[in-house]
Amino acid sequence: MSLEPIAAAARAAGPEDDGLPAIRLDTDADAGGLVAWFGADAARGAARVVIRGEEAGVVERTALYGLVANRTLGWGDSIGATLPGHPAWEPIKLHCRVPGCPPVWALGYDAAAPPECTIHPGELLRPAQ
Numbered sequence: 001m002s003l004e005p006i007a008a009a010a011r012a013a014g015p016e017d018d019g020l021p022a023i024r025l026d027t028d029a030d031a032g033g034l035v036a037w038f039g040a041d042a043a044r045g046a047a048r049v050v051i052r053g054e055e056a057g058v059v060e061r062t063a064l065y066g067l068v069a070n071r072t073l074g075w076g077d078s079i080g081a082t083l084p085g086h087p088a089w090e091p092i093k094l095h096c097r098v099p100g101c102p103p104v105w106a107l108g109y110d111a112a113a114p115p116e117c118t119i120h121p122g123e124l125l126r127p128a129q
Contacts, residue, residue, distance in 0.1 A: 001031040003051050005067050010049055010057030017058050022048040024094075024106040024115060033107040034059070035068060037091050050104065055118045094125035 003025055013020075023034055038044050038061050049056045091105045096117040104125055106115065117123040 001068065002028045003031055006031060006034065006049060006059060006064065007051050007056045009063040009067055010059045011063075013048060013055070013058050017046070017048065019102055020046055020048050020058060021102055022050055022104040022118070023091075024050045024104050026052060026106075026108065030107045033091065035064060037105060038064060040091075047105075048102075050118050053115070053118070092127055095128055096120055096123045096125055098123055 006025065023037060025031065025034060034047075034049070037047070044061060046058050046060045049059050091107060092109045094104045094106055094109065094115070095101070096104070096119065098117070098120045101117060101119055101123075104115075104117070106125070109127065114124040114126055117125055
């Protein structure tokens, strides 16, 4: 699955979404990690998504699951398949230094090039210490 269908399924964020966690998706391979993030906790109903560094809106669990339900594979779609067992996606909770800014979940983190907060430009996101 690519990130474009996820972006298309996202709705505009409103004031009621201010406290939602954000999930950062940088590559098409991260799409499966978003499904895994929702699957890790049944109470997670929605999240803000940041796709390739741009705020894409809010994705509801039901909308995301609708994208992957009964999905058929085409030629070459299994090339990126992983082996059975523990998933390769380990979400990392990142924080902005601005008080009250909601956390951002990322599926990868490079300490030498940390991502910027999309809410507070110029502020770098770092793992909790």
